[in-house]
Amino acid sequence: xxxxxxxxxxxxxxxxxxxxxxxxxxxxxxxxxxxxxxxxxxxxxxxxxxxxxxxxxxxxxxxxxxxxxxxxxxxxxxxxxxxxxxxxxxxxxxxxxxxxxxxxxxxxxxxxxxxxxxxxxxxxxxxxxxxxxxxxxxxxxxxxxxxxxxxxxxxxxxxxxxxxxxxxxxxxxxxxxxxxxxxxxxxxxxxxxxxxxxxxxxxxxxxxxxxxxxxxxxxxxxxxxxxxxxxxxxxxxxxxxxxxxxxxxxxxxxxxxxxxxxxxxxxxxxxxxxxxxxxxxxxxxxxxxxxxxxxxxxxxxxxxxxxxxxxxxxxxxxxxxxxxxxxxxxxxxxxxxxxxxxxxxxxxxxxxxxxxxxxxxxxxxxxxxxxxxxxxxxxxxxxxxxxxxxxxxxxxxxxxxxxxxxxxxxxxxxxxxxxxxxxxxxxxxxxxxxxxxxxxxxxxxxxxxxxxxxxxxxxxxxxxxxxxxxxxxxxxxxxxxxxxxxxxxxxxxxxxxxxxxxxxxxxxxxxxxxxxxxxxxxxxxxxxxxxxxxxxxxxxxxxxxxxxxxxxxxxxxxxxxxxxxxxxxxxxxxxxxxxxxxxxxxxxxxxxxxxxxxxxxxxxxxxxxxxxxxxxxxxxxxxxxxxxxxxxxxxxxxxxxxxxxxxxxxxxxxxxxxxxxxxxxxxxxxxxxxxxxxxxxxxxxxxxxxxxxxxxxxxxxxxxxxxxxxxxxxxxxxxxxxxxxxxxxxxxxxxxxxxxxxxxxxxxxxxxxxxxxxxxxxxxxxxxxxxxxxxxxxxxxxxxxxxxxxxxxxxxxxxxxxxxxxxxxxxxxxxxxxxxxxxxxxxxxxxxxxxxxxxxxxxxxxxxxxxxxxxxxxxxxxxxxxxxxxxxxxxxxxxxxxxxxxxxxxxxxxxxxxxxxxxxxxxxxxxxxxxxxxxxxxxxxxxxxxxxxxxxxxxxxxxxxxxxxxxxxxxxxxxxxxxxxxxxxxxxxxxxxxxxxxxxxxxxxxxxxxxxxxx
Numbered sequence: 001x002x003x004x005x006x007x008x009x010x011x012x013x014x015x016x017x018x019x020x021x022x023x024x025x026x027x028x029x030x031x032x033x034x035x036x037x038x039x040x041x042x043x044x045x046x047x048x049x050x051x052x053x054x055x056x057x058x059x060x061x062x063x064x065x066x067x068x069x070x071x072x073x074x075x076x077x078x079x080x081x082x083x084x085x086x087x088x089x090x091x092x093x094x095x096x097x098x099x100x101x102x103x104x105x106x107x108x109x110x111x112x113x114x115x116x117x118x119x120x121x122x123x124x125x126x127x128x129x130x131x132x133x134x135x136x137x138x139x140x141x142x143x144x145x146x147x148x149x150x151x152x153x154x155x156x157x158x159x160x161x162x163x164x165x166x167x168x169x170x171x172x173x174x175x176x177x178x179x180x181x182x183x184x185x186x187x188x189x190x191x192x193x194x195x196x197x198x199x200x201x202x203x204x205x206x207x208x209x210x211x212x213x214x215x216x217x218x219x220x221x222x223x224x225x226x227x228x229x230x231x232x233x234x235x236x237x238x239x240x241x242x243x244x245x246x247x248x249x250x251x252x253x254x255x256x257x258x259x260x261x262x263x264x265x266x267x268x269x270x271x272x273x274x275x276x277x278x279x280x281x282x283x284x285x286x287x288x289x290x291x292x293x294x295x296x297x298x299x300x301x302x303x304x305x306x307x308x309x310x311x312x313x314x315x316x317x318x319x320x321x322x323x324x325x326x327x328x329x330x331x332x333x334x335x336x337x338x339x340x341x342x343x344x345x346x347x348x349x350x351x352x353x354x355x356x357x358x359x360x361x362x363x364x365x366x367x368x369x370x371x372x373x374x375x376x377x378x379x380x381x382x383x384x385x386x387x388x389x390x391x392x393x394x395x396x397x398x399x400x401x402x403x404x405x406x407x408x409x410x411x412x413x414x415x416x417x418x419x420x421x422x423x424x425x426x427x428x429x430x431x432x433x434x435x436x437x438x439x440x441x442x443x444x445x446x447x448x449x450x451x452x453x454x455x456x457x458x459x460x461x462x463x464x465x466x467x468x469x470x471x472x473x474x475x476x477x478x479x480x481x482x483x484x485x486x487x488x489x490x491x492x493x494x495x496x497x498x499x500x501x502x503x504x505x506x507x508x509x510x511x512x513x514x515x516x517x518x519x520x521x522x523x524x525x526x527x528x529x530x531x532x533x534x535x536x537x538x539x540x541x542x543x544x545x546x547x548x549x550x551x552x553x554x555x556x557x558x559x560x561x562x563x564x565x566x567x568x569x570x571x572x573x574x575x576x577x578x579x580x581x582x583x584x585x586x587x588x589x590x591x592x593x594x595x596x597x598x599x600x601x602x603x604x605x606x607x608x609x610x611x612x613x614x615x616x617x618x619x620x621x622x623x624x625x626x627x628x629x630x631x632x633x634x635x636x637x638x639x640x641x642x643x644x645x646x647x648x649x650x651x652x653x654x655x656x657x658x659x660x661x662x663x664x665x666x667x668x669x670x671x672x673x674x675x676x677x678x679x680x681x682x683x684x685x686x687x688x689x690x691x692x693x694x695x696x697x698x699x700x701x702x703x704x705x706x707x708x709x710x711x712x713x714x715x716x717x718x719x720x721x722x723x724x725x726x727x728x729x730x731x732x733x734x735x736x737x738x739x740x741x742x743x744x745x746x747x748x749x750x751x752x753x754x755x756x757x758x759x760x761x762x763x764x765x766x767x768x769x770x771x772x773x774x775x776x777x778x779x780x781x782x783x784x785x786x787x788x789x790x791x792x793x794x795x796x797x798x799x800x801x802x803x804x805x806x807x808x809x810x811x812x813x814x815x816x817x818x819x820x821x822x823x824x825x826x827x828x829x830x831x832x833x834x835x836x837x838x839x840x841x842x843x844x845x846x847x848x849x850x851x852x853x854x855x856x857x858x859x860x861x862x863x864x865x866x867x868x869x870x871x872x873x874x875x876x877x878x879x880x881x882x883x884x885x886x887x888x889x890x891x892x893x894x895x896x897x898x899x900x901x902x903x904x905x906x907x908x909x910x911x912x913x914x915x916x917x918x919x920x921x922x923x924x925x926x927x928x929x930x931x932x933x934x935x936x937x938x939x940x941x942x943x944x945x946x947x948x949x950x951x952x953x954x955x956x957x958x959x960x961x962x963x964x965x966x967x968x969x970x971x972x973x974x975x976x977x978x979x980x981x982x983x984x985x986x987x988x989x990x991x992x993x994x995x996x997x998x999x
Contacts, residue, residue: 030159035057036057036210037226040108041239049063050244055156068149070143071143073156076138077158083135083159085159087129090127090152091152093126099121103140176372178372185210186209202311220526232526234696235706251366258372261306267300268300269295269298269373270370281312282303282311290592292347318361319340319362322340328352331711332710333711343588365527383486383606401451412435415476426450459493463547463797494639504759506759515673516545516548519550522555522556524770534561535560540788546766549573557600572607574612575616576597580619582618587625602636616644620648651759661893670756670761674762679746679777680741681777682785683783708773724740743789799812800824800870810850864891904929905991920971923969923983933989954970
């Protein structure tokens with residue numbers, strides 16, 4: 001009896017085990033663990049046969065080293081796996097030696113503790129199989145030969161056990177009709193094994209394809225899938241095959257058409273692709289898209305069934321003229337731009353500039369959202385909302401509204417158009433729309449009295465008032481049903497454009513705006529940008545007291561960018577897609593260019609932030625394009641100004657692009673609208689360590705060149721730094737001296753426009769697209785440089801400053817209100833800490849003016865250093881502005897005497913406070929000595945692991961303290977760490993002081 005029960009139990013357990021094995025066979029079967037996994041090669045011949053091609057699953061691609069006796073490949077399996085054997089496929093037979101090492105520790109960039117796995121073994125055959133029993137994540141294969149050869153490998157398989165990711169089934173999107181997000185697949189066209197009709201069928205097998213998400217370029221999706229190393233780290237750009245990504249790629253997704261679309265017309269929308277595309281749905285051709293900056297809409301009503309699964313396939317075409325790779329070196333910046341200009345509109349910056357390496361594939365892909373919509377027979381499109389104030393009276397505003405209706409039906413349709421805002425409700429009868437008819441409707445106060453509104457809430461640029469925004473809802477109603485509806489967010493404001501001495505001044509709501517802004521070259525190197533990121537980046541500009549961003553060569557094209565600028569009061573100087581003629585030819589397809597330009601204007605013209613259109617960067621568009629763009633902007637967006645050239649009348653530009661002494665700016669800048677005034681802002685040492693290996697940090701070497709540290713900036717910046725502050729001997733000392741270099745020039749750059757009251761200046765650049773060493777205010781990791789706070793200081797709405805030419809102390813009031821009974825305090829010390837001048841006075845500063853307050857007079861002073869502290873307080877003794885300078889009255893620009901200052905021990909304490917609706921930390925820093933504490937930098941880290949707390953907003957940083965002075969600085973992290981916060985204070989003449997803040 002017992003034996004029978006035992007046998008029954010045993011058989012049941014065996015059956016369960018067999019069933020489990022069958023259901024989970026992938027967990028126990030061997031797979032090629034290396035398939036589509038990232039690889040680092042030790043060398044490569046040229047730019048095409050990169051190491052990652054040995055794991056792409058295709059026998060006709062290969063890695064090829066340069067001529068050498070030794071080479072290696074490192075493969076990242078993504079996680080620790082059990083390996084059984086390694087198979088090396090080569091295109092031809094040759095006698096070489098192979099050695100394999102393994103590791104489970106570190107990252108692909110910095111693998112730790114290699115251990116031998118296969119000792120040196122000779123192989124000769126084209127396919128060689130080696131036993132490889134190990135538990136590892138990283139596999140390093142060393143190749144060697146007796147003489148110099150080109151090592152070539154077509155494929156490497158690492159067989160072992162690892163769960164296979166099953167293909168995702170179609171899922172209902174979070175929002176009905178949203179196709180953006182995960183669930184996409186991509187494959188290079190030559191390996192897709194089908195045409196558009198076949199690939200867009202539900203039965204098509206895409207299990208070998210790379211998982212992807214949209215928006216997402218091909219290169220970004222390969223990186224996200226772990227198939228390539230990070231091209232932005234070190235010189236990894238050279239690890240990525242140029243030819244592999246300069247190709248056409250398919251995108252594919254299975255989705256569910258919302259059941260709610262039943263009985264309605266269904267449209268498939270693309271907000272942006274690069275460069276051209278062909279779209280297929282359920283085995284049928286839907287249409288094409290031409291150009292990187294136009295939206296597309298396809299009527300797919302007859303191709304899909306609401307409530308059912310469907311498939312979409314998109315063939316992304318590469319640029320016809322992608323150009324050649326540019327490679328920066330320490331002594332050679334290589335060229336800007338190239339022949340890719342022929343393909344504009346496209347991401348021309350992706351060919352490479354002196355602030356960005358060549359992006360493999362040139363950022364081709366689906367670069368913006370994809371979604372479905374449904375409507376009745378009539379759709380609404382291209383609404384335009386214009387507002388005109390009755391200046392100088394700002395208590396009345398007149399609306400002008402235009403909108404297009406289209407009847408997609410085969411029968412006539414009539415109904416009513418409903419327009420609703422916070423100020424009015426219009427219901428306009430619409431006479432019969434004929435089949436296929438598009439009708440443009442226009443409304444203003446002459447045909448609708450409601451469009452003259454009283455006491456409107458105005459939108460103002462940052463620093464001049466609030467950013468009041470409102471929603472206007474449009475709907476077309478036929479019978480009792482809403483055929484279509486849309487909502488447009490807008491702001492009531494009026495731009496005006498005035499000329500003085502040939503210079504362009506921008507006014508808003510009847511007042512002149514002193515432009516303080518920056519240039520964006522590209523939002524992110526691989527176009528990995530989300531609405532949250534755009535909001536953060538724009539808030540950083542607002543925090544710097546800036547009020548304009550120039551969309552350089554139109555390389556930013558997402559709604560979220562413009563929406564963030566609307567929210568935060570940042571005006572947009574918006575370029576079209578023409579680089580400097582020196583940096584690339586005219587577009588070859590003007591029809592495509594103008595079609596994209598038309599859609600750009602229609603798409604973004606309602607944004608309160610859009611203030612100016614520009615035809616070309618640093619040059620004039622071809623006459624035909626210039627004329628067309630001028631007519632197009634004048635017709636489609638008549639309330640805005642168009643200029644042909646970003647650096648010629650009525651504006652100026654062309655740098656210079658290096659930091660100058662403060663007096664240079666006051667002599668040479670401040671009276672024009674200058675569109676590119678350069679800075680070089682070396683990042684902090686922590687960011688240097690994040691962008692390259694430790695062995696490349698010091699001394700200066702070609703790895704720096706890969707990150708934009710090239711001529712002529714190298715010699716200019718280095719010579720100026722050494723002359724002003726002495727020669728650094730380590731990376732830490734170099735970066736600390738750079739704190740000083742990054743401050744005085746950029747601050748003076750903004751102050752000279754405060755002094756001269758000129759139209760304004762745009763810094764080149766404020767936003768980095770990748771880990772760069774030059775043009776930025778905050779770095780790629782969102783760590784503010786000292787230039788960030790210099791520009792924030794120099795751009796204050798109310799600002800006290802020193803003119804280096806006459807030594808006078810001035811106050812600029814850029815607000816719309818007079819400042820009365822203001823207290824101006826000036827204290828000047830010599831390097832011994834002795835007071836050589838001190839004065840306090842009360843004055844008034846009229847709105848929108850700058851005035852001289854104090855002209856310090858000092859007895860004969862031969863000190864090589866003077867420290868100048870300035871404070872402006874209101875009648876309630878609240879500090880409105882404070883400033884600090886160090887100057888050498890004996891030899892301008894020589895501040896090496898700072899190195900003689902005595903070392904100062906600061907005191908620090910902190911507490912938590914509320915900053916608006918967010919928790920913040922207040923840090924009180926005090927200087928208890930009789931000498932100034934120079935250039936104090938605060939940094940915040942997670943106490944548990946030392947990681948930086950980024951991003952975070954600081955009320956101030958890189959500041960100096962006079963003897964006995966204290967300052968309270970607030971830090972507001974975007975996300976609070978789970979552990980304690982370690983705050984470190986360190987100055988140029990102050991050793992580190994650390995304080996721990998506990999929740």
